[in-house]
Amino acid sequence: MSADVELSDVSVTFGSFYAAKNVNVKVNGGEFFSFLGPSGCGKTTLLRAISGFQEPSEGKVLIDNKDMSGIGPNKRPTALIFQNLALFPLMSVSENIAFSLEVRGVSKEERKKRADELLELIALEGQGEKKVHQLSGGQKQRVAIARALAVEPKVLLLDEPLSALDLKLRQRMRTELREIQKRVNITFIYITHDQGEALTMSDRIAVMNEGELEQIGKCDEVYNNPLTPFVATFVGENNPLYGKVTGIKGDKAQIETADGQYLAMMNETKKLNIGDESIAFVRPESLFIPRDDDSFDNKIDVNIESFEFEGNLKNFYARLQSGAKIKFSVPNAIDTSSISSGSSIALGFDSSKSVILPKASLAID
Amino acid sequence: MNNFLFTQPFFKKNGKAVAVYFLVAIIFWFVFLVIIPQFYMLDLSFRTNVPPLARGGPEDYYTFEHYSHFIFGSKTATDAFNFVDLGVFGRTIFVSMLVTIANLLFCYPIAFYIAKIANPSTARLLIVSLIIPFWINELLRSFALRILFANEGVINNFLTGIGILDQGILFITYDIGLYTGLIYAYILLMMFPLYNAIESLDINQIEAAKDLGSSSFRTHWRIVIPHAKPGIVSGCTMVFMLTVGALATPVVLSSPNTLWFPQLIYQWFNMNDNWSRGSAYSIILLIVSVIFVLSMMRIFKVRIGEIIK
Numbered sequence: 001m002s003a004d005v006e007l008s009d010v011s012v013t014f015g016s017f018y019a020a021k022n023v024n025v026k027v028n029g030g031e032f033f034s035f036l037g038p039s040g041c042g043k044t045t046l047l048r049a050i051s052g053f054q055e056p057s058e059g060k061v062l063i064d065n066k067d068m069s070g071i072g073p074n075k076r077p078t079a080l081i082f083q084n085l086a087l088f089p090l091m092s093v094s095e096n097i098a099f100s101l102e103v104r105g106v107s108k109e110e111r112k113k114r115a116d117e118l119l120e121l122i123a124l125e126g127q128g129e130k131k132v133h134q135l136s137g138g139q140k141q142r143v144a145i146a147r148a149l150a151v152e153p154k155v156l157l158l159d160e161p162l163s164a165l166d167l168k169l170r171q172r173m174r175t176e177l178r179e180i181q182k183r184v185n186i187t188f189i190y191i192t193h194d195q196g197e198a199l200t201m202s203d204r205i206a207v208m209n210e211g212e213l214e215q216i217g218k219c220d221e222v223y224n225n226p227l228t229p230f231v232a233t234f235v236g237e238n239n240p241l242y243g244k245v246t247g248i249k250g251d252k253a254q255i256e257t258a259d260g261q262y263l264a265m266m267n268e269t270k271k272l273n274i275g276d277e278s279i280a281f282v283r284p285e286s287l288f289i290p291r292d293d294d295s296f297d298n299k300i301d302v303n304i305e306s307f308e309f310e311g312n313l314k315n316f317y318a319r320l321q322s323g324a325k326i327k328f329s330v331p332n333a334i335d336t337s338s339i340s341s342g343s344s345i346a347l348g349f350d351s352s353k354s355v356i357l358p359k360a361s362l363a364i365d
Numbered sequence: 366m367n368n369f370l371f372t373q374p375f376f377k378k379n380g381k382a383v384a385v386y387f388l389v390a391i392i393f394w395f396v397f398l399v400i401i402p403q404f405y406m407l408d409l410s411f412r413t414n415v416p417p418l419a420r421g422g423p424e425d426y427y428t429f430e431h432y433s434h435f436i437f438g439s440k441t442a443t444d445a446f447n448f449v450d451l452g453v454f455g456r457t458i459f460v461s462m463l464v465t466i467a468n469l470l471f472c473y474p475i476a477f478y479i480a481k482i483a484n485p486s487t488a489r490l491l492i493v494s495l496i497i498p499f500w501i502n503e504l505l506r507s508f509a510l511r512i513l514f515a516n517e518g519v520i521n522n523f524l525t526g527i528g529i530l531d532q533g534i535l536f537i538t539y540d541i542g543l544y545t546g547l548i549y550a551y552i553l554l555m556m557f558p559l560y561n562a563i564e565s566l567d568i569n570q571i572e573a574a575k576d577l578g579s580s581s582f583r584t585h586w587r588i589v590i591p592h593a594k595p596g597i598v599s600g601c602t603m604v605f606m607l608t609v610g611a612l613a614t615p616v617v618l619s620s621p622n623t624l625w626f627p628q629l630i631y632q633w634f635n636m637n638d639n640w641s642r643g644s645a646y647s648i649i650l651l652i653v654s655v656i657f658v659l660s661m662m663r664i665f666k667v668r669i670g671e672i673i674k
Contacts, residue, residue, distance in 0.1 A: 053572060073576045080576045086569035090591045099587075100577035151577055 002029035002186040003077060003154035005050060009059035012045045012211075019045040021211040023059070027189060027204075029154075032181050034190040034198040037208035038234065038363065043191045046208075047157050050189065051080045063155060078155045079148035083163060085140055087132045093143055094119070094128030100151040118146040121183070138169050145180060155187045162197060174200050195235050199223065207231045209363070225267060226355060229279055234363035238281040239326045242359070245276045253356045255280045258322035262298045263351035270357055277359040284315065286353040287328035289336070289345060296348030302326055303344050410645035431645030450629060450646075457626035458653065461608040464547045465601050468555045471548065472600070476559040477589065481568065499553055507546050507617035514542035514618070538620045546618040551607045555600035562596025563589060598667045602658050609654050626650060 005027040012020040020042040027033040035043040048054035049061055052073035061068045063077060073080070079100075088096050095102075097118050098111040106114075119125050122142035127135075135143065141161060148156055158177075162170045178201050181188045192198050198205045199219045206216045207230070215227040226232035229240065243257035253266045255278055264280040266272055282298075290296060302318035309315075313329045314336060320326060328347060330336055339345060376384045410431055415424045435454075438447035475495075479488045498506065513519045514536035521533030536542045566589060574584040590597070615625030630650070633643035662669070 051576060053576075073572070074578045074580070078576075080573070082569045082573060084567065084569055086567060086573035088570065088573075088588060099574070099579070102587075103574075103577065103579040103583050147577070 002031075003064040004029050004062075005155055005187060005189065006062040006065070007046065007049070007059065008062060010046070010049060010056045010061060011058040012042070012049060012054060013057040018042075018211045020049070020056075023211075023213055025206055025213060025216055027187060029064075029187055030185055032178065032188045032190065032201055032203045034192060034202040034205040035208055036192055036195055036198040036205050036235065039193055041208040042211040043193075043208050044159060045211075047080070047159055047189065047191050050155070051078050051157050052076045053080075077153055078157055079151045079153035080157045081144050081148050081159065081161045083159045083161060085144040085161065087140060087144055087147070089132050091132070092128060093124070093130050093132065093135070096132065096143060097128070097146045097150050099147065114150060118150055121149070121180070122146045137165050138173060141165070141173055142176070145177070149180075149184060153186060155189060156181075158188065158190045160192050160194075163192075163194070170197070177201060199235070205235075207235060209234070224355075225265075226281070226357070227267060227270065229281070229357055229360045230363050232279075232281045232355065232357065232362075237284055237327065239284065239287070239328075240362060241280040241282065241324070243278065243280070245272045245274050245278050245356075248272070248274065252351055253278070255356055259320040259324065260300065262300070262354065264298075264354035264356035265352060266356055272356065272358065278356050279359055280354055280356045282349050282354045284327045284329040285313075286349050287326070287347045288349065289330065289334075289339070290348040294348060297351045298349045298354065300326070300347045300349070301344065302328075302347055304339055304341055306341060307339075406644040407648060409641050410648050412641050414639045414641040431642040432649070434642060435646060435649055453624045453629055454626050454649070454653075456623075457609060458657065460544070460547075461605055464544060464608050465555075465605045467544075468548050468552060468604050469559075469597065469601060472552060472555040472559050473597075476556055477563050477585075480560050480564040481566070481571070495553060495556060503550055504613040504617065506550070507614045510542060510546045510549070511537070511617050514545070537618065538622075540618075540620050540623060543615060543618040543620070543623075543625075546614040547608050547611060550611060550614050551604045554603040554607065558596040558600040558603070559593060560596075562593035562599075566592045594665070594667060598662060598665060601661070605658065606654055609650060 007023050007025050010020060010023045011018060023042075023046060035046060037043045045054060049056050050063075052068065052071060052075075055069065068076060088099065091099070094112065094115040098106075098115040101111045101114055115128055116125075119128055122145060124139060124142060124146075127139075132140065132143070144161065145156075162173050162177075165173060174197060177188075190198070190201065202219055204216065204218055205222055207214045207222060209230050215222055215231045217225075222231060223235055226235065226238075232238045233240070241255065241257050241259075241262060243255040243262075245253050246256040246261065247254035248266075249263070251266055251268075252263050253272050255262050255264060257280075262280050262282075264282075272278055287300070288294065288296065290299075300320070302320060304316055304318045306317045307314065308317070309332075310329075312332055314332060314334075315327060315329050316336075316339065318326050318328070371381060378384075379387065411427045411429070413424060413426055413428055413430070415422070419425060434447065435450055436447060438444055438450075475491070479491050483491060501509075511518070515521070516533050516535060516537065518533075518536070520536070521530070524530040525533055534541075570588050570592070571584055574588045575581075579587070610627055611625065612627045612631060615628055619625055619628075626646070627650070630643050630646045633639045633646060
């Protein structure tokens with residue numbers, strides 16, 4: 001059983017500070033939905049509003065179209081997985097998992113049966129008698145999930161539960177979480193500042209900044225068609241090219257910068273006019289060193305400054321004539337021995353792989 | 366020998382001056398403040414009560430008479446047992462137990478409120494209000510309570526004054542004043558271990574329990590109290606031990622018809638000039654209290670290491 005979750009004009013204020021402001025979002029039943037944003041953007045506040053630990057100052061939280069105001073966290077069809085998991089250290093793994101059943105007065109045998117089922121779901125059969133501290137980080141994660149699922153929630157809320165894990169484990173847990181979600185088929189609402197996590201697991205994501213929603217959409221949609229300069233630079237990496245609009249050709253706009261003119265895609269909802277201050281964005285992986293048979297409709301002259309080896313990618317940091325910085329990435333398989341620091345080269349990029357947006361502040365790294 | 370001592374790792378690690386200071390302080394404390402007085406009293410409790418000049422003489426010998434006096438009474442008594450002293454002792458242990466429980470019940474909500482609910486400035490204010498009355502000596506605090514609880518005291522005068530009562534309640538006669546005084550006397554020793562224990566509980570634990578559907582009562586029962594158990598036992602141990610051994614509060618606040626066991630000990634030492642019997646009574650109180658506390662720890666499955674933590 002999964003449920004829709006709807007936030008309708010939700011604002012949460014602390015004194016005069018808006019932790020969340022006029023948030024409107026509808027999460028569909030059975031969806032894996034992520035709130036993505038930098039720390040302090042209000043995403044945890046929203047999660048607490050959904051779980052019932054924080055009453056919205058304005059607006060409503062609806063779960064299955066039912067207004068949740070005045071309903072405490074223990075009465076909502078949600079279960080929350082805390083950032084630090086908050087497993088009960090004095091209880092065994094099984095007791096942890098069956099705690100929600102215990103508080104409902106379920107008999108001991110029934111509890112044991114259910115705990116065993118959930119242990120099987122998280123691949124920890126026979127480990128119910130262990131204490132929490134005897135488990136590894138990944139096992140603890142899974143116990144926290146099982147404990148939350150024991151409530152049979154309609155919505156599972158996850159507050160950056162993977163942030164304490166090391167990289168490999170985090171990557172594995174992403175896949176596992178996704179699989180568990182498909183198996184139990186309930187709504188997952190996930191909070192993270194890690195765009196990789198959000199993109200790999202979610203059906204849709206909502207990008208937040210300073211308490212407000214910047215964009216809601218499918219992962220590739222948000223990545224390829226950011227609606228604001230903040231989203232363009234927070235989700236993945238992007239090179240900004242500042243300038244003024246000098247021409248419009250269908251769904252593309254021409255931007256005049258200090259270093260030349262480029263063509264980029266306009267967003268349907270963010271139409272531009274000639275003379276508008278704007279920013280064109282091009283991602284590091286969309287900048288290419290042109291070969292003879294390549295034909296890019298944008299060319300850009302750069303001066304290589306430094307180089308960084310990431311493994312699968314080689315990153316080059318360069319400057320334009322105006323002094324603006326630019327980064328481009330080349331797959332490791334491509335031979336770049338001819339490029340060295342100090343050399344000047346021409347890069348190319350396709351206007352369809354670049355977006356142009358009205359000028360606004362970027363995400364500060 | 367000298368060189369051998371100073372080459373020990375302890376001396377190398379701390380430096381000579383600090384190491385010597387540590388050693389002297391620890392040895393002084395352990396030998397002069399713990400070992401010698403206790404052993405002296407233990408020794409005295411098994412000796413006949415003779416004037417100082419007769420010490421070492423033929424009348425000074427080892428005997429169980431003080432212990433047997435506690436149980437069976439004086440040799441000339443007609444009763445089979447020393448019902449008076451045993452009664453005082455039993456009552457002291459029993460009432461101390463109730464006082465400890467009452468103290469715990471009283472402190473738990475306050476400690477929880479300060480540790481987990483109150484905002485920092487309120488918490489500070491509350492802690493200060495708890496501490497400030499204890500800048501005054503225990504004896505004076507007892508007198509203050511006496512003024513409140515006396516038959517013609519503040520409370521009775523107020524209640525009769527506004528017409529709620531026709532005549533005052535006999536707080537002192539029924540030992541209500543004594544119990545209140547005993548609960549209040551060592552309240553900080555319950556409050557602070559409890560506060561420290563609860564304070565160290567991750568608030569997410571409480572929220573997680575709540576999120577999983579737990580009622581407030583059950584969250585306390587299953588999460589907060591098990592976590593705070595070492596603090597609870599530590600507070601209970603200290604309060605119980607000190608209450609059992611309280612003297613000033615009972616002297617000021619107990620009704621004229623009842624005695625607190627330390628008052629009995631005091632009488633043997635000071636009024637009856639029988640230090641041996643006083644020592645024996647002290648040893649009895651000490652041993653029974655220790656056994657009591659250890660058995661409580663056994664029952665509640667707490668180890669001594671957890672308490673000191």
